[in-house]
Amino acid sequence: MPDVRSSLSGNRLLDSISPEEYExxxxxxxxxxxxxxxxxxxxxxxxxxxxxxxxxxxxLLTELQDGSGMEVGLVGREGVVxxxxxxxxxxxxxxxxxxxxxxxxxxxxxxxxEFQQGGLLxxxxxxxxxxxxxxxxxxVVCNARHNVEGRLARWLLMYLDRSDTNEFELTHEFxxxxxxxxxxxxxxxxxxxxxxxxxxxxxxxxxxxxxEGLEALxxxxxxxxxxxxxxxxL
Amino acid sequence: MSEVINKxxxxxxxxxxxxxxxxxxxxxxxxxxxxxxxxxKSTPFGGLMTNRLLARLPGEDFARLLPYMEPVTLQAGHxxxxxxxxxxxxxxxxTAVISHVHLLEDGNTTEVALVGKEGMTGLSAVFNAPxxxxxxxxxxxxxxxxxxxxxxxxxFYRGQAMQRLVLNYASERIAQISQRAVCNGRxxxxxxxxxxxxxxxDRAGDGPLLLTHEEIARHLGARRASISVAxxxxxxxxxxxxxxxxxxxxxxxxxxSTACECYETLARYSE
Numbered sequence: 001m002p003d004v005r006s007s008l009s010g011n012r013l014l015d016s017i018s019p020e021e022y023e024x025x026x027x028x029x030x031x032x033x034x035x036x037x038x039x040x041x042x043x044x045x046x047x048x049x050x051x052x053x054x055x056x057x058x059x060l061l062t063e064l065q066d067g068s069g070m071e072v073g074l075v076g077r078e079g080v081v082x083x084x085x086x087x088x089x090x091x092x093x094x095x096x097x098x099x100x101x102x103x104x105x106x107x108x109x110x111x112x113x114e115f116q117q118g119g120l121l122x123x124x125x126x127x128x129x130x131x132x133x134x135x136x137x138x139x140v141v142c143n144a145r146h147n148v149e150g151r152l153a154r155w156l157l158m159y160l161d162r163s164d165t166n167e168f169e170l171t172h173e174f175x176x177x178x179x180x181x182x183x184x185x186x187x188x189x190x191x192x193x194x195x196x197x198x199x200x201x202x203x204x205x206x207x208x209x210x211x212e213g214l215e216a217l218x219x220x221x222x223x224x225x226x227x228x229x230x231x232x233x234l
Numbered sequence: 235m236s237e238v239i240n241k242x243x244x245x246x247x248x249x250x251x252x253x254x255x256x257x258x259x260x261x262x263x264x265x266x267x268x269x270x271x272x273x274x275k276s277t278p279f280g281g282l283m284t285n286r287l288l289a290r291l292p293g294e295d296f297a298r299l300l301p302y303m304e305p306v307t308l309q310a311g312h313x314x315x316x317x318x319x320x321x322x323x324x325x326x327x328x329t330a331v332i333s334h335v336h337l338l339e340d341g342n343t344t345e346v347a348l349v350g351k352e353g354m355t356g357l358s359a360v361f362n363a364p365x366x367x368x369x370x371x372x373x374x375x376x377x378x379x380x381x382x383x384x385x386x387x388x389x390f391y392r393g394q395a396m397q398r399l400v401l402n403y404a405s406e407r408i409a410q411i412s413q414r415a416v417c418n419g420r421x422x423x424x425x426x427x428x429x430x431x432x433x434x435x436d437r438a439g440d441g442p443l444l445l446t447h448e449e450i451a452r453h454l455g456a457r458r459a460s461i462s463v464a465x466x467x468x469x470x471x472x473x474x475x476x477x478x479x480x481x482x483x484x485x486x487x488x489x490x491s492t493a494c495e496c497y498e499t500l501a502r503y504s505e
Contacts, residue, residue, distance in 0.1 A: 062416040065495050070416040088398065089405030092499075093412055116393055123362055129404060130363035136411045137346040137368070141336045143419035144344045144455030180419030220339045224367055 010054030011104060012078045013128055017120045025114055025121070029104040034058075036169060040081055040095040047091055047108045050082035055101030057162050060136075061094045061177055069094070070143070071178045072136045074155070076162025078229055079128050082108065086115045086125055099159070099168055131228045138221040148179050148189055150219035155179075156199065156206065157214055157222055161229075166208040170201075193217075273312020273372055279305040282377060285326040286352045287399050295395045302385040308332075310375035310444060314355060318365050324356035324386050329376030331437045333453060334368045344418075344455030347411050348373070350437025352504045353403050359383045360390055360400060373445075373453070374438040406503040417496040423456055424464040425494035430454060431474065432490065432497050435483050436504045442480040468492070 009015055014022060034040075034056045041047055043063065051058065058081045060073035072093065075081045084091045085108035115122050142151055155178050159168055175186045190201040198213040199206055208214065215222075283289055288296070308314070308330040315321055317337065325332065332349040346368060349355055358366040360383070389396040417426060430453070434443055447465060451458040465481075468474045473489050475482045483489060490497070 060412075062412045064416060064420060068420065070419045072412045072415045083408075084405055087401040087405035087408075089402050090409075092409040118391065118393065126361040127363050129408075130358055130361040133357070133404070133408055133411065134367065136408060136415055137334075137336065139415035140346045140411055140418055141338065141344040141455065143415055145338060145342060180416075228364065228367075 009052075009104065010077060010102075011052040011080075013080055013124050014052055014104070016124045021114075021117075021119055021121050025106070028106050028110045028114075030106070031102055032105045033102055034097045034100060036097055036100045037171075038097040038100075040097065041091055042094050043092050044090055047082050047085045049105050050080055050085045050108055050111050051103040051105050052080050053077050053101070053103045053162075055164075056097055056103050057099035057101070057159065058103075059096050059098040059174070059178075061096060062092065063094055069177050070139075070180045071155070071174075072139045073132060074098070074135070074158050074162065075132075078162065079132065080125070083125070083129055083132060085109075085111050087129065096174075098174065099163060131225075134228045135225050138225050142219060142221045143180060146219040146221065148181065149192055149217060151179055152189060152193060153198075153214045153218040154222045156208060157211070157218055158225075160208055160211065160214075161226065166211075168206050169204055170206045171204050273309035273375075274314070275307045275309070277305050277307040277377065280377065282328050284328050284351045285354075285379065287354055287403060288326050288379065290399060292395050295389065299381065299385070299389060299396075302381050303379045304381070306378055306380050308372045308375055308378055310372050312372050314370040314372065315366070317367060317369055320365060321356045321359035321383055323380040323382055324354055324360065325378045325380045326354050327351055327376070327378045327437075329374075329439070330372060330378045331374035331376070331434060333371045333373040334366070335371050335453065336368045342455070343452045345453040346414065347407060348433055348437060350374075350504065352437070353407065354400070356383060356386075357400075357404055357407065360386060361404075374434065374443065376438070410500060410503050413496050413499050417494060418455065421494040421496065423454070423460055424467065424492065426454055426456075426496075427461065427464045428468070428489050428493035429497040429500065431481070431483060432486070432493055433500060433504065435486070436501060440483075442482050444479055445481055446479045 009022065040051060040058065053076050055077070057074060057076045059071050060075065061069045061071050063069040081095050115125055142154065160166060172183050172186045175190065176183045179189065181189065190199070193199045194201050196213060198210050198217065199208055291299070314325060314332060327350050332355055333345050334347045335343050335345050337343050355370050358364065390400060417429065427450070447461045448458050450465070451461045454461065465476060469476045471488065473485045473492065475484055
């Protein structure tokens with residue numbers, strides 16, 4: 001009964017596993033509400049939980065010593081936050097809730113045990129890990145090569161793909177980290193998209209007015225990464 | 235070979251959004267890259283075993299894999315896998331260093347990760363994912379051990395030591411690319427060049443690095459002219475020597491102080 005299951009879970013990765021696996025896993029899943037700017041984990045912390053977002057969106061950020069940083073990945077209902085729970089090794093990123101909403105939470109150790117059972121869950125998690133690697137890799141390329149408007153369009157479209165609304169809170173600080181610019185420069189960049197009629201940006205709130213317009217402006221990185229996530233985002 | 239490549243380009247084109255076609259330079263570069271795929275030679279095993287992943291395998295697991303390991307010599311400038319190719323072998327570098335190079339629509343390139351004796355190539359095949367969207371270029375020629383993907387997969391899905399090692403390495407690779415993403419966004423080209431040379435030095439040892447400014451530019455995702463300026467500065471300060479495309483690191487200490495903080499973070503993963 002995949003339909004019933006998907007409406008229960010709301011997370012695409014979990015929806016791709018077998019009913020038996022989901023049944024077993026669901027005993028350990030707890031639905032939690034996550035609020036804007038909540039930090040799920042920081043570098044070098046032992047990961048206590050992994051999160052399967054259903055309606056929230058979580059940003060993965062790599063921080064520098066001076067406290068500045070850059071967003072390298074975005075996780076929504078297509079994926080899982082805290083992949084190092086399965087891979088082992090240290091977490092090196094900061095995971096911050098960027099759009100408030102719900103997620104299914106599981107203890108890291110329990111997820112690892114389920115992963116080790118093999119099956120569809122293991123395959124889905126491995127495939128997702130690789131898609132996440134692609135997303136981060138593309139940020140390496142994008143940050144070296146592409147202009148800031150194209151990059152902003154990319155993040156906004158990534159948001160849109162993971163959300164049911166075309167309106168998000170986007171603080172200056174977060175936008176600065178998304179684009180790797182200083183905070184005072186953020187308004188000007190957002191204005192450039194606003195002047196083209198693509199978005200409205202007011203008091204830290206973005207409304208997307210033209211998806212087509214953003215797609216025309218976005219750098220090539222967006223379709224490349226989207227293709228890798230397609231099986232999860234559909 | 236060319237058929238596979240054309241197909242992969244078509245696939246990419248399918249998902250491209252309405253924009254003017256800039257594919258011709260991409261195709262030209264793709265074709266040039268694919269002329270050089272004969273740089274892999276079976277070779278006698280020289281008795282080295284410096285690959286960190288293989289060296290960490292418990293004896294029993296190692297013995298099971300050993301009959302399937304083929305020592306190869308990898309020649310610089312050639313490619314292990316092209317864009318969209320299926321991966322038939324994974325490579326555990328010993329002295330060779332592999333660079334994952336992304337090709338952009340305009341024909342420019344940018345490196346995303348380096349793989350040396352600390353790692354392995356072919357994660358996308360092991361993870362049952364679609365082929366990676368980068369080229370795996372041999373940047374420093376040398377030795378490697380290779381294993382057919384099918385063999386490695388069998389061991390991986392036993393869920394024992396090999397799986398733990400590969401997953402752990404994947405976690406380090408994610409850390410590496412995350413750091414390079416922030417580095418490319420936040421740091422100057424001369425800092426990035428110093429960091430990159432140190433990373434190569436760690437993997438390739440003290441020998442000369444055969445790299446033209448043009449090649450360095452292709453890896454760092456910068457313009458050749460900007461690389462020349464940064465490299466000349468390092469040469470004038472006698473941090474590196476540069477002779478007909480041969481780079482030597484003369485003063486590692488000063489190079490360290492020229493690099494950004496990213497090197498320190500990245501070096502943790504190449505020890």
